[in-house]
Amino acid sequence: MATRLITTPDGRRIPDPRSTQAWRKLAKRVAIEEPTCWLRFEGCTIRSTTGDHVIPVTVRPDLALVRSNVRGACPGCNYKRGNLPVDSLRLGGQMSRPSALDIFD
Numbered sequence: 001m002a003t004r005l006i007t008t009p010d011g012r013r014i015p016d017p018r019s020t021q022a023w024r025k026l027a028k029r030v031a032i033e034e035p036t037c038w039l040r041f042e043g044c045t046i047r048s049t050t051g052d053h054v055i056p057v058t059v060r061p062d063l064a065l066v067r068s069n070v071r072g073a074c075p076g077c078n079y080k081r082g083n084l085p086v087d088s089l090r091l092g093g094q095m096s097r098p099s100a101l102d103i104f105d
């Protein structure tokens, strides 16, 4: 399998830590420990099956395999978030929710 490369903020090209066995193991553990998606974007399936990096791997590759930097997320939300910084997500109690979710209030 070819090793994927990512570009760090300082322009270095390094192997993607998410292509390692260690990452797959950690992501699996996170999905078990946090079974609900923490992102809850529009179209969220709620069920977490992937590991989402709080601080994106491209920003802090050194935190890629640190448990506290990984939250459970559904594949759709994880993909949608991409590398958005966590500050721009407005998660938690004061989160402005997508209007499609208002019907659940």
Ligand SMILES: [Zn+2]
Binding pocket: 037, 038, 039, 040, 041, 043, 044, 045, 046, 047, 073, 074, 075, 076, 077, 078
């Ligand atoms: Zn989700």
